[in-house]
Amino acid sequence: MTAAPPCVILNEPQLAENIGAVARVMGNFGLYDMRMVRPRDGWPQERAWANASGASWPLDNAKIFDRLEDAVAGLTQIYATTARARETALPILTPRDAAARLAGAVAGGQACGLLFGGERAGLETADIALCQAIVTIPIDEKFRSLNLAQAVAINAYEWRLTVMGEAPARFDNQEAPAPREVQLGMFEQLEAELDHAGFFHPPEKRPSMQRNLRVALSKANMTTQEVRTFRGVITALSKGRGRVLAKLAAAKAGK
Amino acid sequence: MTAAPPCVILNEPQLAENIGAVARVMGNFGLYDMRMVRPRDGWPQERAWANASGASWPLDNAKIFDRLEDAVAGLTQIYATTARARETALPILTPRDAAARLAGAVAGGQACGLLFGGERAGLETADIALCQAIVTIPIDEKFRSLNLAQAVAINAYEWRLTVMGEAPARFDNQEAPAPREVQLGMFEQLEAELDHAGFFHPPEKRPSMQRNLRVALSKANMTTQEVRTFRGVITALSKGRGRVLAKLAAAKAGK
Numbered sequence: 001m002t003a004a005p006p007c008v009i010l011n012e013p014q015l016a017e018n019i020g021a022v023a024r025v026m027g028n029f030g031l032y033d034m035r036m037v038r039p040r041d042g043w044p045q046e047r048a049w050a051n052a053s054g055a056s057w058p059l060d061n062a063k064i065f066d067r068l069e070d071a072v073a074g075l076t077q078i079y080a081t082t083a084r085a086r087e088t089a090l091p092i093l094t095p096r097d098a099a100a101r102l103a104g105a106v107a108g109g110q111a112c113g114l115l116f117g118g119e120r121a122g123l124e125t126a127d128i129a130l131c132q133a134i135v136t137i138p139i140d141e142k143f144r145s146l147n148l149a150q151a152v153a154i155n156a157y158e159w160r161l162t163v164m165g166e167a168p169a170r171f172d173n174q175e176a177p178a179p180r181e182v183q184l185g186m187f188e189q190l191e192a193e194l195d196h197a198g199f200f201h202p203p204e205k206r207p208s209m210q211r212n213l214r215v216a217l218s219k220a221n222m223t224t225q226e227v228r229t230f231r232g233v234i235t236a237l238s239k240g241r242g243r244v245l246a247k248l249a250a251a252k253a254g255k
Numbered sequence: 256m257t258a259a260p261p262c263v264i265l266n267e268p269q270l271a272e273n274i275g276a277v278a279r280v281m282g283n284f285g286l287y288d289m290r291m292v293r294p295r296d297g298w299p300q301e302r303a304w305a306n307a308s309g310a311s312w313p314l315d316n317a318k319i320f321d322r323l324e325d326a327v328a329g330l331t332q333i334y335a336t337t338a339r340a341r342e343t344a345l346p347i348l349t350p351r352d353a354a355a356r357l358a359g360a361v362a363g364g365q366a367c368g369l370l371f372g373g374e375r376a377g378l379e380t381a382d383i384a385l386c387q388a389i390v391t392i393p394i395d396e397k398f399r400s401l402n403l404a405q406a407v408a409i410n411a412y413e414w415r416l417t418v419m420g421e422a423p424a425r426f427d428n429q430e431a432p433a434p435r436e437v438q439l440g441m442f443e444q445l446e447a448e449l450d451h452a453g454f455f456h457p458p459e460k461r462p463s464m465q466r467n468l469r470v471a472l473s474k475a476n477m478t479t480q481e482v483r484t485f486r487g488v489i490t491a492l493s494k495g496r497g498r499v500l501a502k503l504a505a506a507k508a509g510k
Contacts, residue, residue: 025405027398053400089478096416137412138419143282145308150280153405154412157392161351164393194488197495212484220475229467233445236454237492 003106005159007033008058008152009071009078011127012118014040020051020059021149022116027055029156030163034058035071040118068115068127073181077105077112080131081151082123083144089215091133098135099158106163110176114155119148126207129214130180132221177221186227186234187214193238258361260414262288263313263407264326264333266382267373269295275306275314276404277371282310284411285418289313290326295373323370323382332360332367335386336406337378338399346388353390354413369410374403432476441482441489442469448493 008031013019019039026032036043043064049056065071072078079098080090093101102112115131117123128134137154139146177183191200191210200206222230263286268274274294281287291298298319304311320326327333334353335345348356357367370386372378383389392409394401432438446455446465455461477485 021402024400024402028394028401028405030395053402055398055400089481094416137283138415139283140285140415143310145279145310146283147276147279147308147404149402150283150405150408153408157409157412160393160395161349190488193495194491197491199488199491209484212481213488216475216477216481216484219477220471222471222474226467226471229464229471233449233454233468234492236449236452237489238495239452 003109004033004111005031005106005163006079006102006112006114007031007035007075008156009035009037009068009113009115010039010118010148011037011068011071011115011123012040012121013116013148014119016041016045016047017051018119018148019045020048020053021147022152023048023052023058024055025149025153025156026058027052029153029160031156031159032058032061034062035065035113036062037065037068037071039064068130069181069184072113072115072130074111074179075113076110076177076179077102078115078131078180079113079133079135080115080117080123080128081135081137081155082117082128083136083139083146083151088125088128088134089212089219090128090131093133093135095135095137095155095158096162098133098155099162101133102159103162105176108176111179114152116148116151125211129211129218130184132177132218175223178224178227182224182227183218183222186222186231187217189231190217190234193234196238258364259288259366260286260361260418261332261334261357261367261369262286262290262330263411264290264292264323264368264370265294265373265403266292266323266326266370266378267295267376268371268403269374271296271300271302272306273374273403274300275303275308276402277407278303278307278313279310280404280408280411281313282307284408284415286411286414287313287316289317290320290368291317292320292323292326294319323385327368327370327385329366330368331365332357333370333386334368334388334390335370335372335378335383336390336392336410337372337383338392338394338401338406345383345386348388348390350390350392350410350413351417353388353410354417356388357414358417369407371403371406433479433482437479437482438473438477441477441486442472444486445472445489448489451493 008026013036023034048059052059105112135155137146137151194200200209263281268291278289303314307314360367390410392401392406449455455464
């Protein structure tokens with residue numbers, strides 16, 4: 001069991017300077033695992049190192065992904081930082097509360113991540129649906145444009161305060177949720193079967209229906225065993241179909 | 256008595272970009288009174304405004320001084336932020352503790368300031384001697400190079416949390432979970448369909464399988480709307496069956 005601090009996932013970051021500034025604050029507050037999804041200007045970029053003021057290790061070891069789904073594979077708790085209020089059923093946490101929860105999860109051996117959107121667009125609702133919670137920094141309503149590295153800094157600062165301080169009041173005694181890719185596998189199976197059953201109509205509503213389903217199921221934080229059970233449930237409900245058909249066919253053939 | 260938030264004093268700041276970034280985080284966290292002592296490249300500087308992302312008001316109204324003593328005139332509480340341990344008799348505070356003390360002082364009608372040194376040199380001992388306390392951000396000993404705007408951000412964030420009142424542990428955005436009987440209705444529908452599909456085998460395991468399913472789904476704390484959606488899912492998956500059967504029967508009848 002490694003008690004690795006949360007990784008920092010940058011989704012479609014735009015400016016190499018900001019990526020470097022993120023590495024720097026990660027270094028300041030003891031984080032080191034940086035992941036990026038589709039950095040706009042490619043990777044590596046000299047200016048990131050130039051702007052990291054010597055905190056090169058998060059950049060040297062940064063992992064690059066084409067899809068956010070791949071970047072979060074293996075993680076069991078992912079919190080999305082976003083300034084905007086959202087229509088979502090996910091819990092909305094302060095950075096402090098998020099740090100406390102993450103510390104509990106890490107103490108329990110879980111692999112955790114903090115997800116940040118790109119400078120311009122932030123996070124899409126579909127990205128947030130991959131997460132277990134939203135972290136919102138309590139900035140002034142009148143000026144909400146928070147720099148990416150600042151958002152990382154506030155979260156990283158709270159993380160460090162939490163792990164430097166008292167051991168978390170309560171260790172997370174819950175069994176770890178299934179890694180994200182395992183949950184995604186279940187969602188995809190469910191959606192394929194629902195497609196087959198003609199559930200998603202009208203078709204233009206498919207994305208929002210899919211998102212609502214994923215959010216509702218994500219809230220359960222299913223363990224790997226529970227996901228396995230649920231995949232069995234989905235199979236049973238949809239294969240029941242096959243089984244009934246087989247019986248029917250057998251009965252017909254017997255006649 | 257004006258309850259003005261603390262001013263931010265930058266002593267010999269070097270980079271206009273950083274001055275702009277400081278203005279931006281001041282805007283994010285509700286600070287607005289910026290003072291500068293001998294900015295290296297003179298004042299005003301276009302790049303500061305360009306880097307403030309619209310938070311122009313701290314820059315527009317910034318006061319410029321030749322001597323730190325003049326910049327702090329009229330203030331009754333000045334706290335110096337520095338990363339380095341110092342030979343000093345001044346109290347050394349965390350940003351959180353500093354924010355609490357400053358909030359108390361401001362509430363009592365005092366004019367307060369947060370003092371930050373320049374990017375390279377930081378603060379001299381003589382500068383710190385003008386202050387009532389030192390604020391130290393708990394950064395990692397192994398990488399102490401904290402960006403100026405980040406140092407301001409952490410302090411401004413703690414200030415804002417303090418004056419907003421206790422940080423809400425969690426914003427209460429959560430819709431109430433569906434009443435228990437509504438959830439039970441969903442469980443019963445699911446179990447009936449699973450019975451139909453022959454899912455529960457061997458039969459003696461039915462009670463524990465049922466319990467595990469209910470626990471996993473209960474963790475989602477589904478709202479009434481989510482329960483409704485899921486009942487639709489269950490129906491779709493199992494009726495898919497009926498639909499296929501009907502098609503098959505129609506096909507057979509057609510033959």
